[in-house]
Amino acid sequence: MQTPSYPFATDHCLELPPAMTSAREGGAPVLVQPPFGPPAWLVTAYEDARLVLSSPVFGRDRERVGVALDGVAGVIPIDPSSGTLLAADPPDHTRLRRFVFRTFTPRRVEDLRPGTRRIADRLVDEMLDAGPPADLVDGFGLGLPVQVICELLGVPASDRSRFTAWLEALVAGSALSVAEIMASVDEMNAYLGDLAAQRVDAPTDDLIGALVRERIEGDGLTNDEVINLVRALLGAGHETTAAQIPNFVFLLLRGGDYARLVAEPALIPRAVEELLRYVPLVSQGSFSRFVLEDVEVGGVLLRRGDQVLVDIGAANRDAAAFPDAESLDVARETNPHIAFGHGLHRCVGAALARMELQVALEALTTRLPTLRLATPAADLHWDPTRLIRRPDELPLTW
Template sequence: MLKPLPFPFPADHPLCPSSLLGAARRGRAPVHVRLDHGDPAWLVTRYEDARHVLSSPAFGRDRQRAGIPAARVAGLRSVDLPSHSLFSTDPPDHTRLRRFVYRMFTPRRVEGLRDGAHKIANRLVDSMIGEGPPADLVAGFGLALPVEVICDLLGVPLADRPLFSVWADGLLRMDLPAERVITCMEELNAYMAGLAAERADEPADDLISALVRERVEGDRLTGDELISMLRSLLVAGHETTASQISNFVFLLLRGGDYARLTTDPGLIPTAVEELLRYVPLITQGSMTRFVLEEVELGGVRLRPGEQVIVELSAANRDANAFTDPDALDLRREDNPHVAFGHGLHRCVGAALARMELQVALTTLAARLPGLRLAVPPDDVSWHADRLVRHPKALPVTW
């Protein structure tokens, strides 16, 4: 077997998948790679193979079930997810945990949050206009909007937002020592445990109270599962959608497509789906899957105990699934992208993320039709040390 290739592959631009991913996809078979931490893994880049791995019971997320020690997990960091995390369990535990959260994120329930999100977005734009250009779209809008929405939904005091930023940074940075990552996780866990205790004594109309009630009334959630779930929801709601708002606006402004949305706002839902397909978010593809039973994939025989990484951005550029996949087509109708994953571990907050992205672009296009970059595109600096891609700042004017 050939020596594993170092992964992630280098790219010319943070929002452009590496050409090596395209070469791997054309080769059809999974590619043997090695990340900085842990054992080698198989890299999956084809759309059909990606969907198979993400939905087949032959692959799991629970390393303990697969018999893989934490130190062997192929990853970008030396810190593994807790075994009781929603992201790192398999059925039946995963089915039970996901059921609790999904009830809070149904499309109907999320749609009920849209008016509130519009009010937040308009208030943020009011503030940007009041302070005058230039403005940093990351700090002034992209990060603030999803943070306020998730804080409202969970019932977390918005005044504590600076703490969340520190903790989320620690959990998503790839260059921090393991001790610092663990400290951030412990501090966030303690904070969430305190809020959960408060809601047990004085329930409110929020997601924390609802999940606490599930534990108190049925004891179907353990204390560790409750805290892990709250931590995951806060960090995901704090960072991923915020990153994509800034990424999307950068691409739209750089390529001149923003003006199309200002003149045709009805295009925005379709544009959001295309941008989700087109823009790579995670620097590592998807979370590592573990082979649970012998299976053949793309002509390669995978054996129990081996590990697989699905590169979602490569799958979303597969010509066998998408016409002219390297083109950003805001009117693309047939768009079964896997930006939110697929199968059992598909992002439980997908409906919320879609709504927030639509609200963000709708509000900006309506309120700031003359929005443009305040610096040349090449002068925008990007985070190179995080699991999630986004600019450090996005200077804009109007």
């Protein structure tokens, strides 16, 4: 039987493809052929996803099973997490993650909330001053997370547009070649290296400064590791949240839940969790994992060296884990979603993303209670080649 191509075709980028639902309901991993690399096992069931994401039998370090950089299964020509914390296994992963947790603390994130509110209010002011229609993607959606993460890291405001271009290249999907993607990575690494070098002679209290201190005073963090950690945090803390803001607002407006949050602002934290569960943010399964020893998943024997893609979007709509899983319920009380991953590689920026998304919905529903789409939902364009799903534009009026 022919191996099906993956990602599966869908009429709308925020809906699961019918083939995905069928694969999950089949109850076992399915062998699929992504655009790049060899065939890989696609895991879609919630419990199987948690197993693969947390078990040490599945690694992220391709070198442990002798896989070349261009031999990694995926929907884009190169894994943008390569060389970072996101693609490391213990003991390196444990050591690197310890440095991040030491500097990227919950208190540091919560201390950012008042400043994030000020940024959000300023961006809404700009929308109001310009008047409708306003594109939420290019304005508020992009502006909020890029300003927050750059302030956290200590990136000059004048350079933020450069980061936007570099990060966009990493998630542009198959539209760019390996050479173009690597050129953006090299430019970003060189820039971050310069910022880190400046903090050797002139220490700062931002996150780059803290990591540089760990390199100088700590026990084993190299200069390249500082750069790669910052690059990973930039990618995780910027592009995903920048996409989720317009995704969330689109779904809330389409289903009528935006007005409910205007009337019941106390529901916003629950709504954020439910939207995180409901939105299939990544257009492929999580970055490829490598089977380190023979193991059975969902009744299928996976062999050492096989590659596995976990489709978190599908797992988060598994009826075995979530009652009425295909419905968006902004008041859902129990919500053990895995939108931020699970296990060792669970997103270290989860608290930051939650805070930013809560602040974004608070600012919009409070300041723009009559917000609505300025164009029919059917006319919006969703680029199916992007690694991170979002509309190209989201024109809004009020």
